[in-house]
Amino acid sequence: MTEQTAETKPAPFIRVSDEAAKWIGIFHTEQKLDPADYAFRVGVKAGGCSGFEYVMRMDRPKPEDRVFEHNGAKVVVDEKSLRLLNGSTLHFIMKYQGAGFTILSPRVAATCGCGTSVSFKSEPAPSTSTAPPG
Amino acid sequence: MIRQKSRPDPAAPADYGDPCGEAAAVHASAGLFALSDRLVFLKGADAANFLHTLSSNDIKSLAPGRGAESLFLTARGKIRMPFTAWAFPGHVAVQIAGDLLDSFVSLIESSVVMEDVALDEQPDAPRMFHLAGPAHAEVLKSLSLPDFLLSSSPLEGEEAPVRRSVVSERDILIFSRDRTVERGVDIAVPESRADEWHAAARSAVEKFGGRLCGAIAEDILRIEAGIPKFGVDYTADHLPQEASREEIAVSFTKGCYTGQEVVARINTYGGVNRRLVGLVSDGPPACPGDPVFRDGKPADREVQSPTLQSQKIPGGNFLHGALGAGSVTSAARSIKFSRAVALALVSKGSFDPGTRLRIGSPDGPAAVVVDIARQGSLASAAASKIA
Structure with missing residues (x-):
């Protein structure tokens, strides 16, 4: 475990899994969106039974967004959402009852029954012992 | 932050010398x-x-x-x-x-x-x-x-x-x-x-x-109208259906919102174990904290818990209702209907409209339960003859 100080604390980050990166590429192709203009946006907004809902869509990046790239797939997150999503991983899961992107977050305190709404723990930071993806 | 936060609270005076006269003026003019x-x-x-x-x-x-x-x-x-x-x-x-x-x-x-x-x-x-x-x-x-x-x-x-x-x-x-x-x-x-x-x-x-009206007249009139007050009649300890707010403040068709699962489940599968109701009585006015009885038993006994204590609530009052020490949360004498009216938190089996309860003691003044989920129902009951 590395001791963290204000100077060495890594910047907030999210990870993108191999499968999620692959499917972001597929969505670019299927929706005929130029990867130079569009990225996959991940965010958080108020709503749902537990207080917050994830936002996921193809979107034009904004100058203030943080950008995370993996295997050529570009994921953008606004600063306020990133505070809640710090340490999360964007996955793509395939199940008998549907497939889609999902977020695994160490900061989630509870989810609602249908699983689309979450509440977050109040403590500000997840474990930072793992380096952000390179 | 918004600037209103720093503004001093212009609390209304308790009365302007005659709270009953002030309440009567609202009905008359x-x-x-x-x-x-x-x-x-x-x-x-x-x-x-x-x-x-x-x-x-x-x-x-x-x-x-x-x-x-x-x-x-x-x-x-x-x-x-x-x-x-x-x-x-x-x-x-x-x-x-x-x-x-x-x-x-x-x-x-x-x-x-x-x-x-x-x-x-x-x-x-x-x-x-x-x-x-x-x-x-x-x-x-x-x-x-x-x-x-x-x-x-x-x-x-x-x-x-x-x-x-x-x-x-x-x-x-x-x-x-x-x-x-x-x-x-x-x-x-x-x-x-x-x-x-x-x-x-x-x-x-x-x-x-007409007249200027103070906080006491405001309270008399809201109780008479069957309008509960947050922090007095219900608190952060209550569900919307317990506070009888579901008809006025809840949409069951709008979709998800924080807390919706619990509220929808109660609506679909069953009721609550306690509920805020109106009471109409021809006896003397009750007092907040008065126990309420049905068939000689405390009407809140099913929700009593030895672990719960009287709860301090905003405004300096104590809420007793579901906590075992009493069930009346607000009480007044209606100027318009010349009857005692009250709001009370009572347990399952005692909150059905028309139930006859006793206020204060097992042989205290009789009161009839009125559902207050719809505004105006307490006044309608107070205006009619108690069965």
Whole structure:
């Protein structure tokens, strides 16, 4: 475990899994969106039974967004959402009852029954012992 | 932060020398109340949708000029705070009790992430008044303010005449809102003009035989109308159905919001174990904290718990209802109906309308249970003969 100080604390980050990166590429192709203009946006907004809902869509990046790239797939997150999503991983899961992107977050305190709404723990930071993806 | 937070609370006086006379004036003519409520404006393209997804009622569907009561709930369905939303083109006005303003602002600020929502700082934040009584429309007219039925143009898709929820006249907002059994309006006046306006309104009210009304008269009149107060009759310990707010402040068709799972489950599969009801009695007025009995047994015995203690609530009162020490939460003698009226938190088996309970002791004055989920039902029961 590395001791963290204000100077060495890594910047907030999210990870993108191999499968999620692959499917972001597929969505670019299927929706005929130029990867130079569009990225996959991940965010958080108020709503749902537990207080917050994830936002996921193809979107034009904004100058203030943080950008995370993996295997050529570009994921953008606004600063306020990133505070809640710090340490999360964007996955793509395939199940008998549907497939889609999902977020695994160490900061989630509870989810609602249908699983689309979450509440977050109040403590500000997840474990930072793992380096952000390179 | 919004500037209203730093403004001293213009608490209404308890009375102006004759609380019963003040309450009677509302029934006979008109009464003017100073409210502790605050009006906060949420601006941004997502303002209505934001409140809609966070609270229990259908805010998104409100047409401009319309309002609705709603509740912020915890994820477990307990009431965090009630508020009223008023839709305007491009923004939403939120009316909230003054002592809840800080909590409301904190909730909003901690919930906004991606949304285009901001608390609109009002340099001249309004002060709120309530005008009620059969002569209230005449008083409005004499103050050169419009009455709803006379002045409102119909909303799109509606036929005239329409009673609007909100009318704006110059920089004064008038909200249709009944806080007593008489029709009434809430009036928001910019702080810089509030004293001057209040003096003019007082003269107008008195010209029609009305009076200024203090907090005691306000309390008598709201109990008589069966309107519960957050922090007095129900608290953050209660579910919407326990507080009998589901008819007025909950939409069961709007979709998800924080706490919705619990509220929907209660609605679908079964009721609650305790509920706030109205009581009408021909006996002497009850007191807050009085126990309520049915068939010689405490009507709250099923929800007593040795681990629960009397709970301190805002305003310096103690809420006893479900905690075993008593069940009456508010009580008054109705001036209009010459009867004792009360609100009480009682257990399952005792809250069905028409149930006869005893107040104070197993052989105390008889009272009949009235469901207060719909506004006006307590007054209707008080106006009729007790079976």
